[in-house]
Amino acid sequence: MKVTPALLVIGALLTFWASMAIMVLLPAATMHPAPSSTWRPWSSEEEAGNTLYVQNGCSYCHSRYIRTNDWDLGAERLAEPGDYVAQEPSILGTERTGPDLSQAGGEHPDDWHLAHFTNPRYTRPQSLMPAWKFLGESDIRLLTAYVQAQGGRDADTRISRQQRWRTPAQEAYARGPDKNIEWLHDQVPHGWLAMPNPYPPLPADLARGEKVYQDQCAGCHGPIGDGQGLAAPYLNPVPLNFTLLRRHLTDGRYLGGMLYYQIMNGITGTAMPYFKRDLESEKIWDVSNYVAVYFVGYTDATMEPRGIGAAYEPAWTNPYTPPQTQPAAASQPAAAPARTEPR
Amino acid sequence: MSGMWRFLKKPEGPALAFMVSGMLWFIIGTLYGLVSAIDLVAPDFFANIAPLVFGRGRPTHVNTVLYGFVTEVLVGCGLYYVPALLRTKLWSPPAAWLSWLLWNITVLSGPICFAGGHTQGREYTEYIWAFDVTFTLAIVLLAVNIVMTIANRRENSLYVSVWYFTGMLLWTAGSYPIGNVMWHPSTGAVAGILDTVILWFYGHNLPGLVLTPLAVGAAYYVMPRIAQAPLWSHTLSLVGFWTLVALYTHIGGHHVPQGPIPNWLKAMSTIDSMAMVIPVFVALGNLWLSIRGRGGKLLADPAGRFVLAGTVWYLITCVQGPIQSLPAVQRVTHFNNWVIGHSHIAILGFAGYIALGAMWHILPLLSGRELYSRRLVNLQFGLITFGLVGFFMVLTTAGLIQGGAWNNGQTIYRVLPEIAPYMFLRAVMGVLIIAAAFVGFYNLWMTLRRGRVIEPELREEALS
Ligand code: HEM
Ligand code: HEM
Numbered sequence: 001m002k003v004t005p006a007l008l009v010i011g012a013l014l015t016f017w018a019s020m021a022i023m024v025l026l027p028a029a030t031m032h033p034a035p036s037s038t039w040r041p042w043s044s045e046e047e048a049g050n051t052l053y054v055q056n057g058c059s060y061c062h063s064r065y066i067r068t069n070d071w072d073l074g075a076e077r078l079a080e081p082g083d084y085v086a087q088e089p090s091i092l093g094t095e096r097t098g099p100d101l102s103q104a105g106g107e108h109p110d111d112w113h114l115a116h117f118t119n120p121r122y123t124r125p126q127s128l129m130p131a132w133k134f135l136g137e138s139d140i141r142l143l144t145a146y147v148q149a150q151g152g153r154d155a156d157t158r159i160s161r162q163q164r165w166r167t168p169a170q171e172a173y174a175r176g177p178d179k180n181i182e183w184l185h186d187q188v189p190h191g192w193l194a195m196p197n198p199y200p201p202l203p204a205d206l207a208r209g210e211k212v213y214q215d216q217c218a219g220c221h222g223p224i225g226d227g228q229g230l231a232a233p234y235l236n237p238v239p240l241n242f243t244l245l246r247r248h249l250t251d252g253r254y255l256g257g258m259l260y261y262q263i264m265n266g267i268t269g270t271a272m273p274y275f276k277r278d279l280e281s282e283k284i285w286d287v288s289n290y291v292a293v294y295f296v297g298y299t300d301a302t303m304e305p306r307g308i309g310a311a312y313e314p315a316w317t318n319p320y321t322p323p324q325t326q327p328a329a330a331s332q333p334a335a336a337p338a339r340t341e342p343r
Numbered sequence: 344m345s346g347m348w349r350f351l352k353k354p355e356g357p358a359l360a361f362m363v364s365g366m367l368w369f370i371i372g373t374l375y376g377l378v379s380a381i382d383l384v385a386p387d388f389f390a391n392i393a394p395l396v397f398g399r400g401r402p403t404h405v406n407t408v409l410y411g412f413v414t415e416v417l418v419g420c421g422l423y424y425v426p427a428l429l430r431t432k433l434w435s436p437p438a439a440w441l442s443w444l445l446w447n448i449t450v451l452s453g454p455i456c457f458a459g460g461h462t463q464g465r466e467y468t469e470y471i472w473a474f475d476v477t478f479t480l481a482i483v484l485l486a487v488n489i490v491m492t493i494a495n496r497r498e499n500s501l502y503v504s505v506w507y508f509t510g511m512l513l514w515t516a517g518s519y520p521i522g523n524v525m526w527h528p529s530t531g532a533v534a535g536i537l538d539t540v541i542l543w544f545y546g547h548n549l550p551g552l553v554l555t556p557l558a559v560g561a562a563y564y565v566m567p568r569i570a571q572a573p574l575w576s577h578t579l580s581l582v583g584f585w586t587l588v589a590l591y592t593h594i595g596g597h598h599v600p601q602g603p604i605p606n607w608l609k610a611m612s613t614i615d616s617m618a619m620v621i622p623v624f625v626a627l628g629n630l631w632l633s634i635r636g637r638g639g640k641l642l643a644d645p646a647g648r649f650v651l652a653g654t655v656w657y658l659i660t661c662v663q664g665p666i667q668s669l670p671a672v673q674r675v676t677h678f679n680n681w682v683i684g685h686s687h688i689a690i691l692g693f694a695g696y697i698a699l700g701a702m703w704h705i706l707p708l709l710s711g712r713e714l715y716s717r718r719l720v721n722l723q724f725g726l727i728t729f730g731l732v733g734f735f736m737v738l739t740t741a742g743l744i745q746g747g748a749w750n751n752g753q754t755i756y757r758v759l760p761e762i763a764p765y766m767f768l769r770a771v772m773g774v775l776i777i778a779a780a781f782v783g784f785y786n787l788w789m790t791l792r793r794g795r796v797i798e799p800e801l802r803e804e805a806l807s
Contacts, residue, residue, distance in 0.1 A: 001581055002500070003500075003501050003506055003581070004501070005490075005493050005494065005501065008493075008501060008505075008506055008509055008510070009490065009509070009513065011585070012506075012509070012510045012513050012514065012588060013513055013517075015585065015588045015589055015592075016513070016514045016517060016518070016552070016588055016592065017517065019588070019589065019592035019593060020517065020518075020521065020544075020592070022593070023540070023544050023592060023593055023595065023608075024521060024540070024541055024544050027537060027540045027605065027608065028537055028541075030605075031535075031536065031537050031540070031605060033535070033536060052460075053464075054462070054463070054464030055460035055461070055462060055464065056396070056398040056399065056460060057396075057397065057398025057399055057401060057402055057462070057464065058398055059464060059466070060397065060398055060401050060402070060466070061397070061398070063678060065599075065602050065603055067600075067601035067602070067674070068601060069601070069674045069750055070749070071749065071752040071753075071754070072749065072754045072755050073754075073755075079602065079603040080603055081535075081536045081603045081604070081605075083536075083603065084534075084535045084536045084538075084603070085534070085535050086534050086535060087534060087535060088527075088530050088532050088533065088534035088535070088538070089463070089464060089465055089530050089531070089532030089538055090532070090534070090535060090536065090538055090539070091464060091465055091466075091532075091538075092539050092599060092602060094466065094598055094599075094677075094678065094682065095678060095679070095682070095683075096678040096679060096745075096749075096755055097383070097755075098755060099754070099755045099756070119387070119390075120386070121386070121387065124756060126756065126759050126760055127386070127756070127759070128382075128383055128386050128759055129386065130382065130386055130390075130396045130397050130398060131386070131387060131390050131391060132396075133390075133391055134391040134392075134393055134396075215760070277754050278754045278756060278757055
């Protein structure tokens with residue numbers, strides 16, 4: 001076959017435009033997904049947030065669709081074509097330096113986002129995300145609105161749950177530190193409160209707990225556990241000062257189970273995130289022991305009730321005695337009548 | 344004024360101009376790459392310096408190296424070899440100058456606009472509408488120029504390099520406006536999931552119908568010349584050329600694997616990604632068989648070595664490509680630094696190496712001056728090769744760590760510290776590549792200023 005100019009030009013154009021018809025026109029003619037069950041239109045603020053998302057290249061680090069083999073943020077819901085109706089542009093992304101954001105709405109309350117956008121290292125000390133402080137508070141508000149809309153109606157459900165808990169959490173905080181802690185513990189299912197940490201705080205466990213703490217918690221609760229982390233000025237309620245817990249032990253002696261539950265589950269409505277995804281069980285027990293030993297100055301590790309001893313733990317005798325708790329001013333004495341053992 | 348006009352009408356002017364500006368963008372673009380690499384090592388290093396923040400510096404890097412460095416240098420080469428192969432002169436040098444100007448305005452708009460957040464944000468189609476217009480004009484003008492050059496040829500048959508160069512211009516004139524959704528000037532996108540289909544139709548036409556034809560065309564020109572051997576097979580050239588455009592245009596779906604696009608698109612993109620081995624291996628086979636037994640000549644020639652190495656990167660890229668478009672593999676390799684490794688060996692390794700090699704080969708023919716320094720070309724080769732091999736190993740490793748960990752349930756946040764050393768090494772390797780960019784620009788500049796003038800008779804001989 002001799003390639004003449006006519007063959008070259010006409011052949012090249014024909015092949016290209018035929019492919020274009022298959023790969024662009026055919027999809028354009030056939031892809032009209034109905035809005036998915038969670039879809040809803042964006043408000044003008046959310047729309048403006050999308051523009052900022054595009055302009056600042058968030059999409060180079062964040063994707064917006066969930067695949068079957070995902071576990072991280074948003075993995076509860078697989079992406080559907082109907083999730084993106086009317087969004088222009090709707091950038092799905094090819095890179096996950098940070099987590100997928102398609103279902104990020106309602107994961108955190110707005111004050112967490114304010115601290116995080118100002119500088120992500122405030123809430124997530126190891127983050128690689130740029131600080132967006134230079135955008136100014138109003139743009140950060142728009143970006144937050146956009147993120148909170150990710151997930152559509154599912155996100156709205158999560159947001160309303162955040163709001164449902166936000167008011168009582170803030171009210172409790174306003175009543176003072178001790179009342180706040182009482183309120184917090186009133187929300188913890190009873191079985192977790194009278195439960196000791198089943199694992200001993202051996203030096204290796206404490207070292208691991210420290211690493212977890214510095215990587216995950218220090219930005220908020222502060223390197224020394226006093227609640228004065230870099231994120232604190234942006235948050236309401238502020239992160240807990242762990243030293244206060246010394247006078248809020250359940251039955252005058254337990255705190256391990258409470259710590260575990262709060263860390264695993266987070267405190268919806270406040271900036272305290274859940275860690276069940278980031279930390280496996282052992283790491284949560286380790287960081288609980290670390291917080292207890294270093295900041296509360298006491299641990300209930302391996303106290304009764306302890307059930308059948310874990311197979312591999314070395315023998316360890318708990319040297320701590322429950323602190324003599326003074327009734328705090330304006331607070332119920334922590335040494336309340338012993339609760340009945342949970343079954 | 345008339346002096347200016349005479350200057351604009353010099354046939355070698357636009358080709359040289361594309362090379363010089365391309366080599367300048369090489370420096371600027373890779374510096375932005377370094378900034379982005381530093382952002383991923385120490386995110387507060389450029390804290391609150393808006394233009395250097397990752398989300399803004401990265402598109403500046405990508406667009407500048409892509410549309411600035413690699414493509415411009417290869418277009419510069421084409422503006423030389425197409426007329427040379429047709430034994431004629433470029434139809435209109437002034438029109439080519441205009442294309443050069445419009446093209447560089449487009450590329451310049453990147454660092455300026457992205458710094459302030461003026462971007463359309465879809466990967467590879469970031470330039471805002473006004474500069475989509477300048478770019479499309481540049482391409483259309485070049486297409487007319489080349490087609491007219493073909494019309495005015497004195498050599499009857501069209502060599503395969505001419506097909507590729509012409510094809511690239513004709514295809515891009517259609518593909519770029521569609522991919523950039525230029526009929527929606529404000530967003531450069533259509534609404535909904537369809538946008539992803541259009542974006543990645545273009546997203547794979549960019550390597551497939553811009554970079555590949557340019558680079559393969561240049562290799563087809565340079566390799567047989569340096570080896571002083573005829574092309575091995577006309578038939579293979581034909582197969583490679585036509586399967587390229589037929590297949591490459593169908594594989595965009597592999598950029599959104601397991602995504603919410605129709606299944607038939609995904610199936611098609613996977614199958615055609617496999618089939619991509621045809622145009623690739625056919626072209627490579629043809630090139631390598633042409634120089635069979637004469638590889639030493641290419642290795643001994645600094646420019647030839649670059650082009651030969653570029654074809655090796657092409658092989659690696661295109662073995663990796665089909666493998667990573669298999670769903671089972673992509674579950675692990677997608678979304679992480681594995682793909683960044685692929686991009687760099689593809690665009691810098693394959694297209695960039697051939698661009699540099701072809702430029703060093705053509706420069707003396709074009710300027711009538713010998714290369715200022717062959718040793719500096721070798722130095723550049725060494726720096727880039729060391730840097731890029733390192734880049735590829737480091738990024739592939741980081742990608743496997745990320746992908747494997749995620750696939751087994753670790754969160755992205757937890758894996759960040761695991762890739763930290765690789766992000767650091769990548770930045771270090773990048774410095775070598777940047778050094779190569781400086782060395783190259785210096786050598787180019789000095790060749791044009793100080794290179795020993797080649798005797799006219801010798802030059803005629805070289806040209807024939
Ligand atoms: C046989 C040929 C090739 C195949 C089958 C192939 C396949 C792929 C696949 C599957 C991806 C997506 C990876 C992912 O996101 O999971 C990809 C990305 C990419 N490829 Fe290739 N590739 C080929 C050749 C090339 C060549 C020759 C170039 C450049 C000249 C190139 C440049 C790129 C770039 C820049 C990306 C990154 C896109 C992005 O996500 O930003 N590829 N390729
Ligand atoms: C001329 C040489 C280069 C070319 C052609 C090139 C090309 C590219 C391309 C196409 C991408 C987008 C990848 C994708 O989305 O899949 C990219 C990303 C990137 N490049 Fe380069 N690059 C070059 C040199 C460099 C150098 C020297 C550095 C660093 C010092 C660098 C650092 C980066 C970084 C940090 C990214 C972003 C990766 C990410 O999103 O995680 N590049 N480059």
